[in-house]
Amino acid sequence: MPESFDVIVIGAGPGGYVCAIRAAQLGLKVACVEKRATLGGTCLNVGCIPSKALLQSSEHFEEAKHKLAEHGVLFDGVKLDLAKMQARKGEVVTANVKGVEFLFKKNKVTWLKGAGRIVAAPGGAGQGSPGKVEVAGETYETKTIVVATGSESTPLRGVEVDEAQVVTSTGALELPKVPGHLVVIGGGVIGLELGSVWRRLGAEVTVIEFLDRLVPGMDNEVAKLLERTLSKQGLKFRLKSKVTGAVKSAEGVTLTVEPAAGGAAEEVKADVVLLAIGRRPHTEGLGLAEAGVEMDERGRVKTDAHFATNVPGIYAIGDVIAGAMLAHKAEDEGVALAEILAGQKGHVNYAAIPGVIYTWPEVASVGATEEELKAAGIAYKSGKFPFTANGRARAMGDLDGFVKILADAKTDRVLGAHMLGPDVGTLIAEISLAIEFGASSEDVARTCHAHPTLNEVVKEAALAVEGRALHI
Ligand code: FAD
Ligand code: NAI
Numbered sequence: 001m002p003e004s005f006d007v008i009v010i011g012a013g014p015g016g017y018v019c020a021i022r023a024a025q026l027g028l029k030v031a032c033v034e035k036r037a038t039l040g041g042t043c044l045n046v047g048c049i050p051s052k053a054l055l056q057s058s059e060h061f062e063e064a065k066h067k068l069a070e071h072g073v074l075f076d077g078v079k080l081d082l083a084k085m086q087a088r089k090g091e092v093v094t095a096n097v098k099g100v101e102f103l104f105k106k107n108k109v110t111w112l113k114g115a116g117r118i119v120a121a122p123g124g125a126g127q128g129s130p131g132k133v134e135v136a137g138e139t140y141e142t143k144t145i146v147v148a149t150g151s152e153s154t155p156l157r158g159v160e161v162d163e164a165q166v167v168t169s170t171g172a173l174e175l176p177k178v179p180g181h182l183v184v185i186g187g188g189v190i191g192l193e194l195g196s197v198w199r200r201l202g203a204e205v206t207v208i209e210f211l212d213r214l215v216p217g218m219d220n221e222v223a224k225l226l227e228r229t230l231s232k233q234g235l236k237f238r239l240k241s242k243v244t245g246a247v248k249s250a251e252g253v254t255l256t257v258e259p260a261a262g263g264a265a266e267e268v269k270a271d272v273v274l275l276a277i278g279r280r281p282h283t284e285g286l287g288l289a290e291a292g293v294e295m296d297e298r299g300r301v302k303t304d305a306h307f308a309t310n311v312p313g314i315y316a317i318g319d320v321i322a323g324a325m326l327a328h329k330a331e332d333e334g335v336a337l338a339e340i341l342a343g344q345k346g347h348v349n350y351a352a353i354p355g356v357i358y359t360w361p362e363v364a365s366v367g368a369t370e371e372e373l374k375a376a377g378i379a380y381k382s383g384k385f386p387f388t389a390n391g392r393a394r395a396m397g398d399l400d401g402f403v404k405i406l407a408d409a410k411t412d413r414v415l416g417a418h419m420l421g422p423d424v425g426t427l428i429a430e431i432s433l434a435i436e437f438g439a440s441s442e443d444v445a446r447t448c449h450a451h452p453t454l455n456e457v458v459k460e461a462a463l464a465v466e467g468r469a470l471h472i
Contacts, residue, residue, distance in 0.1 A: 172272075307337045
């Protein structure tokens with residue numbers, strides 16, 4: 001008799017492992033299939049965690065080299081030990097992935113090691129019959145299957161990835177030496193975060209972006225200021241440009257670059273090229289088509305509001321379905337789905353999911369942008385406050401940026417917030433909470449904020465919605 005489970009989750013990224021743990025907490029018998037040698041998915045192994053480790057280390061290097069002198073902290077000859085920095089990053093990743101393994105044991109989630117494939121949908125072969133998932137030659141039975149197989153880097157025709165000279169984010173996290181010239185294709189989140197890492201460590205970095213702006217989807221004003229701020233730091237941007245080919249040689253990579261709208265081609269030489277033009281859902285070899293699971297026009301698993309696919313008993317969450325490709329979005333979907341499977345009322349409020357870019361200064365956003373509100377014909381008020389007028393930011397020496405809060409013109413309900421500045425990735429949580437609670441900008445403005453903190457910029461921006469900021 002094959003071993004049977006209530007739930008088999010395929011993929012142990014933030015979506016899958018969190019769903020497995022929550023389902024087990026709620027008393028279900030759960031297995032999670034993972035083909036990678038360690039748990040935690042893209043995020044913990046080759047995404048959020050290693051990139052943040054390198055962002056932190058490279059920022060310390062930059063501070064020691066260029067920023068601490070204004071605080072009266074002087075060094076003689078700051079040097080980079082890249083091997084040590086990379087080794088530390090590895091330790092950070094190991095601690096995190098081992099942590100998930102511990103949580104699986106604690107919650108009695110079975111880790112099925114290997115690639116999972118759906119061989120029968122629950123109820124497929126006859127009324128009420130269990131689904132079947134095959135892993136490493138064994139077949140397991142289950143009442144429910146959760147697909148949480150995440151995403152992978154989107155390829156670009158003419159630019160062949162070898163993870164040495166032409167890398168995805170995975171290779172860019174592992175470079176053994178600082179490249180002389182790093183060319184990044186794609187001015188999105190990965191390009192700007194990892195471009196920042198290698199620029200801080202000494203590379204010349206050029207970002208080639210197809211559109212006329214960086215980070216599409218983010219607030220326009222924030223995106224423009226981000227471009228100016230990163231340019232001041234030394235990143236070079238070629239907007240409205242497309243790469244049509246890459247030729248590798250022992251000397252490096254020669255890229256063919258053309259204006260996005262067409263026109264004369266130009267050659268750009270690079271030591272390393274980072275391809276970061278987005279990520280696509282990872283659905284190959286899973287047996288989804290054979291099970292009859294519908295995909296959308298972008299190859300994502302199609303689900304309803306409760307994460308159910310068109311095939312009864314098969315659900316999907318995280319990067320493999322529609323929506324922002326973010327770890328916390330995947331986690332929240334994992335929790336909501338586990339609760340639904342246990343008979344509760346799981347729910348994700350997509351209007352309150354923050355997005356953060358971990359450059360320095362950081363960028364953070366939640367809810368609607370001005371552009372979205374205008375397009376939807378929603379009348380809104382806006383309050384904005386700069387970090388230059390905040391005592392703590394001045395003490396830190398981090399004065400770039402602002403907080404902007406958008407509130408409904410009639411009800412004053414907070415609809416969105418967009419920030420660039422020191423630690424705004426942490427500050428944004430206050431506005432996510434405000435949106436979750438249906439708070440007004442007046443509620444945020446009337447909440448006491450400790451002095452002197454960066455959070456006071458959020459309060460002042462809320463006061464500014466009614467034109468009554470105090471410190472400007
Ligand atoms: P994944 O984390 O991709 O996990 C899916 C897992 O499924 C993988 O481990 C894969 O091996 C496994 N799998 C696939 N197919 C099978 C199969 N057939 N059988 C068994 N296992 C299978 N998001 C943030 O919110 N904040 C960040 O700071 C951030 N930084 C990032 C930095 C980088 C460089 C990258 C690439 C991404 C970053 N992201 C960040 C995005 C984040 O990593 C993803 O949104 C998140 O990992 C999605 O979680 P998931 O569970 O849907 O999928
Ligand atoms: P992205 O979608 O953020 O940015 C891709 C960029 O490439 C866009 O600006 C796009 O216009 C541009 N582009 C597309 N095709 C192009 C072409 N042919 N030539 C030049 N430019 C082109 O994708 P990215 O940076 O690869 O990241 C993938 C996902 O990973 C993101 O959607 C994000 O959700 C997630 N991520 C999140 C992070 C965070 O939360 N801090 C960090 C890193 C990744």
